[in-house]
Amino acid sequence: MHPPLPSRQAPPTADVAPSFPILEQRAETTLEDYVAGIVWAPDSRQFAVAGGEGQVFLGNITASGLSARPIGEHLLGVLDIAWQPKGEHLATAGQDGTVALWNAAGQEAKRWRPAPVTTDRLAFAPGGQLLATASGRHANVWNAQGELVHAFPPAAKAIAGLAFDKSGQHLGAASVGEVAVHTAAIAPGAAVFGAIETAKLKQALRDTRIVRQRLFRATTGSFSWSWKPPAAT
Numbered sequence: 053m054h055p056p057l058p059s060r061q062a063p064p065t066a067d068v069a070p071s072f073p074i075l076e077q078r079a080e081t082t083l084e085d086y087v088a089g090i091v092w093a094p095d096s097r098q099f100a101v102a103g104g105e106g107q108v109f110l111g112n113i114t115a116s117g118l119s120a121r122p123i124g125e126h127l128l129g130v131l132d133i134a135w136q137p138k139g140e141h142l143a144t145a146g147q148d149g150t151v152a153l154w155n156a157a158g159q160e161a162k163r164w165r166p167a168p169v170t171t172d173r174l175a176f177a178p179g180g181q182l183l184a185t186a187s188g189r190h191a192n193v194w195n196a197q198g199e200l201v202h203a204f205p206p207a208a209k210a211i212a213g214l215a216f217d218k219s220g221q222h223l224g225a226a227s228v229g230e231v232a233v234h235t236a237a238i239a240p241g242a243a244v245f246g247a248i249e250t251a252k253l254k255q256a257l258r259d260t261r262i263v264r265q266r267l268f269r270a271t272t273g274s275f276s277w278s279w280k281p282p283a284a285t
Contacts, residue, residue, distance in 0.1 A: 079118035083109060089133045091142070098156065100142050102130035108144050110158045123158035126150065132174045139180040139196065145171040151185055153198055162198040166190070175214040175223070184223055186211035191225055204234070 085103030092099045101109040101120060106129050111120030126146020134143045140156040147170050152163040165171075167187035175184045182201065183194045189206040191214070204225075213226040223234045 079113060081118045081120050083120060088130055091133050091135045093135050094137055100133055100135065102133040102144060104129050106130060106146065123154060124152065124160055131172050134174040134176050136176050136180045137178050141196065143174050143183055145174050145185065164198055166192050173211065173214045175216055177216045177220040178218060179220050184214045186214050
């Protein structure tokens with residue numbers, strides 16, 4: 053005789069903050085592409101969608117519903133999308149290696165190729181004056197008009213992520229096993245950043261719980277630091 057099977061109990065319900073409002077769906081629309089990314093404009097009146105097959109969509113949400121229309125494309129697919137903070141431009145990067153700037157009306161303002169390989173990552177500085185791009189091992193910084201401000205020496209490995217900090221003075225670049233933070237020198241009275249110091253000081257991470265940081269300050273007042281995890285033993 054077999055022992056009785058244990059009774060099945062319902063899984064516990066997730067804890068919900070009692071004062072948190074429930075988000076309800078307001079509207080929906082259908083796109084002729086699969087979605088690879090979505091960003092909102094700073095004024096929350098528009099949003100943009102990156103299509104995995106290459107189309108770029110510009111959308112609006114109103115009391116009457118939701119709408120989105122294609123405004124352009126990247127060959128083979130859109131890889132990243134970013135809206136300029138405090139500005140009207142939208143930036144997209146695609147597998148065709150180009151970066152495109154679009155205005156709020158959905159018109160293409162500029163398109164260029166940062167490097168001879170695919171452009172994978174985009175990041176606007178919080179003030180909107182600068183746009184960082186990552187193309188393989190190449191990272192560049194551009195102004196809001198798409199003009200080159202600074203080109204970093206090639207990284208040891210492909211750059212997988214870019215991010216500015218809240219102040220807009222620090223740009224983080226992540227690759228396999230390494231994170232480098234570059235700090236820009238602000239030119240007095242200038243609307244954009246001046247030259248970016250690229251000197252790196254690499255410090256091994258001897259213990260996963262303790263990060264020993266050293267800051268190297270150059271004559272420009274800039275510094276850069278990076279760390280690598282220890283090799284597996």
